[in-house]
Amino acid sequence: MAERAASGSLLARTNFTLAVSSLLIAVIATGALNVFVIEPISQRSADDAAGLLVLSAQTWVELPPEARPYFELELAESHDLIITGDVRDYSDVLPAAGYFGLLESKLESRLEESVDMQAGEGMIWVKVPMGGQKLQIGFVPTLENIQPLYVGIIIIVLGAGIVFITSLIIVRRIAGPLTYVAERVEAFRGNSDFEPLPETGPRELASLVHNFNTMAQEIGDLLSNRTTLVAGISHDLRTPLTRMRLAVELLPDNVDPNLVARFLRNLEIMDRLIGDALSFARGAQENPQQVDLEQLLSEVVGTFVNPVEYVCVQPEPRQLLLGVSALRRVLQNLLVNGIQHGGSVRLERSGTRLSIIDQGPGIPVDFREQVFQPFFRLDEARSTTTGGSGLGLAIVRQLCQLQGWKVWIESAAGGGTEVVVELRPPEPAGSG
Numbered sequence: 506m507a508e509r510a511a512s513g514s515l516l517a518r519t520n521f522t523l524a525v526s527s528l529l530i531a532v533i534a535t536g537a538l539n540v541f542v543i544e545p546i547s548q549r550s551a552d553d554a555a556g557l558l559v560l561s562a563q564t565w566v567e568l569p570p571e572a573r574p575y576f577e578l579e580l581a582e583s584h585d586l587i588i589t590g591d592v593r594d595y596s597d598v599l600p601a602a603g604y605f606g607l608l609e610s611k612l613e614s615r616l617e618e619s620v621d622m623q624a625g626e627g628m629i630w631v632k633v634p635m636g637g638q639k640l641q642i643g644f645v646p647t648l649e650n651i652q653p654l655y656v657g658i659i660i661i662v663l664g665a666g667i668v669f670i671t672s673l674i675i676v677r678r679i680a681g682p683l684t685y686v687a688e689r690v691e692a693f694r695g696n697s698d699f700e701p702l703p704e705t706g707p708r709e710l711a712s713l714v715h716n717f718n719t720m721a722q723e724i725g726d727l728l729s730n731r732t733t734l735v736a737g738i739s740h741d742l743r744t745p746l747t748r749m750r751l752a753v754e755l756l757p758d759n760v761d762p763n764l765v766a767r768f769l770r771n772l773e774i775m776d777r778l779i780g781d782a783l784s785f786a787r788g789a790q791e792n793p794q795q796v797d798l799e800q801l802l803s804e805v806v807g808t809f810v811n812p813v814e815y816v817c818v819q820p821e822p823r824q825l826l827l828g829v830s831a832l833r834r835v836l837q838n839l840l841v842n843g844i845q846h847g848g849s850v851r852l853e854r855s856g857t858r859l860s861i862i863d864q865g866p867g868i869p870v871d872f873r874e875q876v877f878q879p880f881f882r883l884d885e886a887r888s889t890t891t892g893g894s895g896l897g898l899a900i901v902r903q904l905c906q907l908q909g910w911k912v913w914i915e916s917a918a919g920g921g922t923e924v925v926v927e928l929r930p931p932e933p934a935g936s937g
Contacts, residue, residue, distance in 0.1 A: 519676045520669060527668035531661040538660075547604055555611035558631060558642050561588055566636035587643040592632060595625025605629065605646075682706045686714060693721055742779050746772060778896065793826045793908075798928075801829065802859075805836045806852060811844055814851040821856065827928060831904045835912075836861070838897040839924050847921055857928040864921040873914040877902040 561580055565588050568576055580586040599605060605622060612620045612631065621632040628643040682705075689702055701718040704711045750772050753765060799820055806815045836852070839861040843850030847863025854860075868876060868883065875881050879899040905912040911927040 519680075520672050523668050523672040524665060527665050528661065531664045534664075535660050547607060551604060551607040551611045554608055554644075555615055557584065557586070558612065558633060558644075559615050559635075561586060561642060562633045562635040562640045565590075565640060566638070585645055587628070589641050590638065592639050592641045593625075593630075595623040595630055597624040597626075599624045599629070679707075679710075682710055686710075686717070690717065742775075746775060746779065793828050795824055795826055796829050797823060798825050798827075798854075799823055801832065802836070802852065802854060805833055805840075808837075809840065809844075813840055813844075814849075816851065816853045818853060818855040820854075825857070825928060828904075828908050831908050832928075835901050835904050835910075835926060838901050839926075842897050843922070843924075859926040859928065861924045861926075862917045862921060864917075864919075867916060867920065867922050868914055876914070877912075 561584075565573055565576060577588055580588055599622060609620060609622050609631075612633070616634065618634060620634070623630045623632075626643075627645065629646050630641055630643045633640045633642055686702060701722070702714045704714045704718070706714075750769070753768055753772070756765060799817065802815065802817075806813045836859070840850055840852065843861055843863035843865070847865030850861060850863045852859065852861055872883060876883065877898050879896055881899075902912060905926065909929050911925075911929070913925055915923045915925060917923040
């Protein structure tokens with residue numbers, strides 16, 4: 506379960522993949538735009554602006570003084586340039602943009618000497634040496650200030666947003682039906698009355714659902730036939746077993762008592778095995794019903810001759826929909842197992858979590874799954890002494906699986922073993 510959660514949902518993983526790919530595309534597009542569009546435009550714009558500034562300065566120097574005011578007015582109206590022979594110093598910070606450095610480089614290349622650029626009064630001022638004197642030309646930084654970073658941010662944000670929304674729509678159309686199918690598959694417990702899933706949607710999904718419906722029907726029939734067979738055989742064995750017990754009782758008095766005792770003990774073991782099989786069959790076939798969990802637990806604890814401590818930490822929820830016979834058998838098997846191997850046992854409840862705690866030697870971590878296998882024993886001699894059939898925990902695991910409950914083993918806080926049963930109400934048929 507933890508591995509599945511860590512892997513993430515199909516929607517999240519697909520959106521993440523598309524987001525990364527869209528980010529890479531946006532970065533590449535921004536880089537290509539800067540190299541093949543913005544940079545050439547900036548170079549051309551700076552070169553044209555430098556040419557205009559140098560030409561304006563040359564023309565101003567060559568004009569007679571009385572014609573210069575008219576030329577200055579023409580430059581201001583046509584090109585938004587201010588040219589003057591009155592050179593001033595400005596202390597404002599020059600806008601931090603690569604274009605102005607490029608313009609300065611173009612000017613120095615044309616004039617073959619250094620120029621001074623300053624900012625002031627909302628304009629950029631360039632000191633241009635021309636004809637043995639220095640002129641000052643001012644212009645407003647508007648379209649010349651190209652910002653490739655802003656262009657890249659716009660491309661990345663808008664591109665990622667479009668990709669995310671598009672992928673969200675597409676993936677939801679795929680992940681929605683898959684999520685529904687996954688929930689129904691997880692809720693499937695091998696019941697023969699399983700309601701088939703609708704075989705709709707894309708061809709691949711419809712084929713998957715069809716195969717699952719077929720498999721679920723076959724598994725349900727197989728489990729139902731197995732349960733019926735086990736119940737029938739176990740029930741039929743009770744009659745010859747009773748006859749054998751009656752025959753032992755009618756044996757003459759001169760028969761060895763030890764032999765009679767061993768025979769009766771074997772009959773008792775056979776009867777217990779048959780009882781376990783019948784209990785499993787009844788628990789596997791029953792339908793869930795509404796029950797007062799607190800009352801049911803008190804009744805189960807009260808059936809034991811040896812005292813069983815019961816502690817309720819959280820009594821809510823009080824009413825639960827569950828298989829009553831299955832829960833009785835699960836608790837009885839676990840409590841009996843705890844009494845046999847731990848001496849004393851305690852049942853604790855916290856909501857839907859039931860804990861059966863004993864003070865025995867405990868179960869090593871490596872064997873906590875194997876003990877739920879049929880006929881598996883940690884200690885052969887101890888199991889023989891206590892008379893266990895080796896099916897108690899196996900029946901517990903199978904009944905829990907059929908009812909949709911979880912069961913696992915932990916180490917008890919004060920030593921010993923804690924078997925935890927987490928009750929989960931079964932999903933209604935057709936839900937999802």
